[in-house]
Amino acid sequence: MSAVAPSRLALLTRLRCSIFQTAYNPTSIRTGAKYLRARLRGPSMVNYYPVQLSISEARKMFPKFDAIDFQEQERVEDVEARKARGKGTPRKARSKDESRRTKRRR
């Protein structure tokens, strides 16, 4: 039984590649083709989170849209109530001596 010459085998693979339209790559070199072949993943990635409108956004888009944002209303009322009790945000310090941080360190 006679072995088939390697050159003949190479010819066979070359022919096979031309028939089945595949790239002839006998040394299995990396061509980077898989980065071009793969589908783009960005378009489906962007649509992962469902689009949700908040009331403030809806107001910006449609100025005539007149809806009451109850949560925002409640927040503002809470802040007002806190201010009335003297629990509002402290004033911005004008100088370094005024800042609370330096006082705390002593």
Next chain:
Amino acid sequence: MRPNFNVRVLRDQKARTGVLNNEIARRAYLYVARNQSLPAQVRYQAQLQLNTFDKYTRPTTVKNRCTETGRGRGIMSEFGLCRYQFRLKAKAGELPGVKKASW
């Protein structure tokens, strides 16, 4: 109403748009950098270019988070919900075809 989204969800959304905007350029550089039939100098240059891209243009920085609460762990990928939100929604009958097992 907008759900209680946290900063991690915002970061994830940033990554998603970054991937979308830079995907084609990144792929082109990847092709050059990984192509062994090209000269080493060219491949090295392409790799350097790849390194200049922002962190949030890499697809691996994207993480599927819960679409309801923004939780990052225990996500059922078919529904995009974390395990607790999945349970709540399934029990409320908001997930078609999902039923509590009983035998």
